[in-house]
Amino acid sequence: MTPRSILPAQGSSLPLPLDLGGRTALVTGAAGGIGRACALRLAAAGAKVRAVDRDAAGLEELAEAARGIAGAVEPHVLDLTDLNAAELAAAGTDVLVNNAGLQLVRPIEEFPPEGFHTVLTVMLEAPFRLIRGALPHMYGQGWGRIVNVSSVHGLRASAFKSAYVAAKHGLEGLSKTAALEGAPHGVTSNCVNPAYVRTPLVEKQLADQARAHGLPEERVLSEVLLQDSAVKRLIEPEDVAEAVAYLCSPHASFVTGTSLVLDGGWTAH
Numbered sequence: 001m002t003p004r005s006i007l008p009a010q011g012s013s014l015p016l017p018l019d020l021g022g023r024t025a026l027v028t029g030a031a032g033g034i035g036r037a038c039a040l041r042l043a044a045a046g047a048k049v050r051a052v053d054r055d056a057a058g059l060e061e062l063a064e065a066a067r068g069i070a071g072a073v074e075p076h077v078l079d080l081t082d083l084n085a086a087e088l089a090a091a092g093t094d095v096l097v098n099n100a101g102l103q104l105v106r107p108i109e110e111f112p113p114e115g116f117h118t119v120l121t122v123m124l125e126a127p128f129r130l131i132r133g134a135l136p137h138m139y140g141q142g143w144g145r146i147v148n149v150s151s152v153h154g155l156r157a158s159a160f161k162s163a164y165v166a167a168k169h170g171l172e173g174l175s176k177t178a179a180l181e182g183a184p185h186g187v188t189s190n191c192v193n194p195a196y197v198r199t200p201l202v203e204k205q206l207a208d209q210a211r212a213h214g215l216p217e218e219r220v221l222s223e224v225l226l227q228d229s230a231v232k233r234l235i236e237p238e239d240v241a242e243a244v245a246y247l248c249s250p251h252a253s254f255v256t257g258t259s260l261v262l263d264g265g266w267t268a269h
């Protein structure tokens with residue numbers, strides 16, 4: 001019999017009822033794993049989704065996949081290191097999902113300073129600028145939802161991920177501050193914190209992790225990525241998107257300034 005722990009993820013069940021008809025959502029990193037799932041989920045709830053990414057081909061493919069879904073997906077090709085353009089792009093959005101990210105796995109003494117700068121720019125400074133751009137409209141109408149895709153690495157560190165861990169810890173602080181400022185205006189701000197998700201970001205770091213930890217690549221999943229997770233499998237992007245959907249739902253209007261942790265028990269240690 002196959003042990004439950006190594007079975008693939010559970011099959012998806014029915015999504016939460018959610019009506020975002022008439023709402024505009026902006027999702028960054030929408031061409032990739034979690035962002036793509038969020039864009040499709042919010043469009044399925046009826047939102048008009050501004051799908052932001054630097055990957056034009058990935059956005060086209062997403063728009064194709066979204067055809068026939070209740071809401072619309074509008075591709076918006078943008079490199080988020082252009083912070084002024086990022087802030088402008090966020091104007092007029094009701095739901096903002098700060099999701100774009102990248103990973104670089106190196107010991108600190110070998111970590112390229114320009115790589116550290118890029119990670120902090122895309123994963124912390126761009127979310128600040130996007131929130132800044134989105135708030136005037138949200139405050140004006142007395143409703144808004146900010147969801148920051150953080151990570152278990154917003155709450156815990158792992159060796160060789162200085163930039164990523166620093167950016168995610170910073171994002172947690174930014175999210176809480178936005179929650180305090182937004183509360184009188186009907187705006188919530190929260191993080192979702194997955195452990196390892198089955199996406200290209202994880203696939204791309206296997207070789208780097210193997211090198212940094214001195215392990216063969218095939219042992220990285222079980223001995224590094226899943227080491228601290230009590231549930232020994234990856235989580236699916238759609239499960240993260242469902243958590244994002246919950247935070248946009250009327251039932252979550254009292255949920256703000258918090259972190260919704262989907263980490264298979266990692267932080268229970």
Ligand SMILES: NC(=O)c1ccc[n+]([C@@H]2O[C@H](COP(=O)([O-])OP(=O)(O)OC[C@H]3O[C@@H](n4cnc5c(N)ncnc54)[C@H](O)[C@@H]3O)[C@@H](O)[C@H]2O)c1
Pocket residue numbers: 028029030031032033034035052053054055058078079080081098099100101102122149150151152193194195196197198199200201202
């Ligand atoms: N995959 C995981 O295990 C995992 C776990 C926890 C948190 N996260 C977080 O989830 C988010 C999405 O990760 P993913 O796994 O879906 O990654 P992914 O690599 O599949 O997708 C990330 C997307 O961000 C885009 N992007 C990167 N830099 C950009 C830039 N400068 N401008 C515009 N777009 C840019 C990429 O083009 C890509 O489409 C990230 O913030 C990541 O830190 C991922």
